[in-house]
Amino acid sequence: xxxxxxxxxxxAGLAGTAQAExxxxxxxxxxxxxxxxxxxxxxxxxxxxxxxxxxxxxxxVSERIEIHAHIHADGMMKMERQDGVDVANGTTTFEPGGLHxxxxxxxxxxxxxxSFQLVLHFAQAGDRTITVEIRDARQ
Numbered sequence: 001x002x003x004x005x006x007x008x009x010x011x012a013g014l015a016g017t018a019q020a021e022x023x024x025x026x027x028x029x030x031x032x033x034x035x036x037x038x039x040x041x042x043x044x045x046x047x048x049x050x051x052x053x054x055x056x057x058x059x060x061v062s063e064r065i066e067i068h069a070h071i072h073a074d075g076m077m078k079m080e081r082q083d084g085v086d087v088a089n090g091t092t093t094f095e096p097g098g099l100h101x102x103x104x105x106x107x108x109x110x111x112x113x114x115s116f117q118l119v120l121h122f123a124q125a126g127d128r129t130i131t132v133e134i135r136d137a138r139q
Contacts, residue, residue, distance in 0.1 A: 063105030
């Protein structure tokens with residue numbers, strides 16, 4: 001019976017460790033002018049474990065939040081909505097001109113010095129709540 005309890009404790013510890021292998025850091029968004037309906041957010045997703053997938057993002061800052069990428073097609077750059085993003089072992093960068101989170105239908109302007117929360121929904125790791133700092137648009 002003691003061995004069974006020990007095994008159960010070890011497995012429970014491993015399950016918690018798997019979820020802790022994905023972190024999001026340095027989340028930020030540019031301030032928007034009054035009346036702007038859309039904004040964007042950027043961050044780093046660090047994965048020190050098995051590959052996972054960011055399936056969606058939610059938050060109260062806007063009507064909806066989409067994962068977008070800038071794609072070079074037909075000699076032009078355009079934004080394209082992504083159904084999700086594979087997050088391999090390492091760092092996945094969301095940055096201007098690349099992957100980013102589109103904040104569509106902002107509830108209010110994004111004001112420099114303020115912040116808001118988003119929830120990242122991963123296929124394996126579950127949900128991660130992050131705080132997004134709003135920076136001056138000139139940065």
